Amino acid sequence: MGAIQLDKIEKWFGEVQVIKGVDLDIRDGEFVVFVGPSGCGKSTLLRMIGGLEEISRGALRIDGKDVTSDPPSKRGLSMVFQSYALYPHMSVRDNMGFSLKTAGAPKSEMDEKVGNAARILKLEDFLDRRPKALSGGQRQRVAIGRSIVRDPTAFLFDEPLSNLDAALRVEMRYEIAKLHKALGRTMIYVTHDQVEAMTLADRIVVLEYGTIAQVGTPRELYEKPANLFVAQFIGSPAMNVMPCRTEGGELHLEGGRPSPYEGSRPATTLGVRPEHLRPAAPGQGLFDGQVEVIEYLGADTYLIVDAGPLGRITLRQLGDTEISEGEVIGVEATGPVHHFDKDGKAI
Incomplete structure (x- = not known):
């Protein structure tokens, strides 16, 4: 019902190409997250799927039907934006x-669908309020509820939590995860927040300057990055x-x-996650370095080590540390070590 296929999708603005031949199959009911640095094309790609940006070349299919030239209203998709875009003079129910x-649905149908959406999103007690009487998280839930009542083939989220504070982001991330399990619908989600991507996604699509750098589960991308950019x-x-x-x-x-x-081939870059490095006595491990900064975060402590020609290296330790700033330590690897060739590809 919600399978989406992108076949060599391109987007040009004049002579500038921002999406460069993207191929991607999104399975029915899958939660896919687009991530990447600013300007990589993730929001543009989402808007092309939704029909808000014209596809310059290539084809878009939803459940096998070519919808490349169809307007947004014919694609059966629903979009949730960073801005809530609620009507301030209307109640939550009317929004x-x-x-x-506007589609002319009977009042009984409208009441039923709004009631179902309000129950899923825990908005029953707020249906008669206006948006100004709601918190940011409640307003975003209303915006999501507005999408649910349309019973779409798939949901498209464009950085929906960016305007919320840290506590609300955690709460809404949990609500969106529950919503996906409850509805079982395809969801495509754009974010620059890695925590959102890692916790919500069935698969993550990492975009790099209009191309796909890697597609995989959060675990695959974290443990087996295909190249230096993803790593x-x-x-x-x-x-x-x-x-x-x-x-x-x-290796030197x-x-x-x-x-x-x-x-299998020469490596020019060594990569190690901070949690896979630990302090050792000077003269032991991969190299020596001087501890410049210690960041205590409660459950974790980060040691920022000046390793001379190797640059600044971060070590992650559980809990506190007995090491002092200015101390010279050895650094040894305790977990997976990644190697990359001169083109940045994983070996």
């Missing part, structure tokens, strides 16, 4: 049912990357100590 009213983009703090060279079955870091290397 949620407005699309049904550094997914994960917070970001993966530590260090220039290296490989020779005679050994500038100013560091050699370690065994069994890669």
Whole structure:
């Protein structure tokens, strides 16, 4: 019912190409998240699926039907934006049912669908209020409810939580996850927040300057990044990357100590997640460095180490640490180590 296929989709603004031949199959009922840096084309791609941006080349199919030239109203999709876009003079009930009213739906049908959506989103007690009497999270739920009553083939979310504070973002992320399980509908979600992407997605699509860098589950992208871009983009703090060279079955870091290397081709970059590095005695591990900054966050502590020619390296430790700022330590790897070739591809 909600399978969406993008076939060599392109978008041009004059002579500037912003979406560069994207191929993607989204399964019925799947929760797919688009992530990437600002300007990578994630919102543009979402708007092309929704029909708000014209597709320059390629084809878009929904449940096997070509809808490339169809207007938004013919695609059976519903979109939730960063802005709530609620009518201030209308009640929550009227805001949620407005699309049904303009379509000429019977009042009994409108009341039933608005009531169902309000129950799912826990808005029953607010149906007679106006938007100004609601919190930011409640307004966003009304905007989502307005989409639910239309019974769409798929939901499109364009950074819907960006205007909320940290606590509300956590609450609404939980609500959206529950909504997906309750409705079982296809959802495509655009965000720059990695936590949202990692916790909500069945699959994540990482976009890099109008192309897909990698598609996979959150675990696949975190544990097996296809290239250096994905490795550094997914994960917070970001993966530590260090220039290296490989020779005679050994990996050499500038100013560091050699370690065994069994890669299939020469590596020029070594990558290690902060949680896979730990302090050691000076002279042990991959290299030595001086602890510049200690960031205590309660459950975690981050050690920012100046490793000279290797740059600043972040170590993540559980709980507190007995290490002091200014102390020289060795740094050793305790978990997966990633290698990348001169083109940035994973080895």
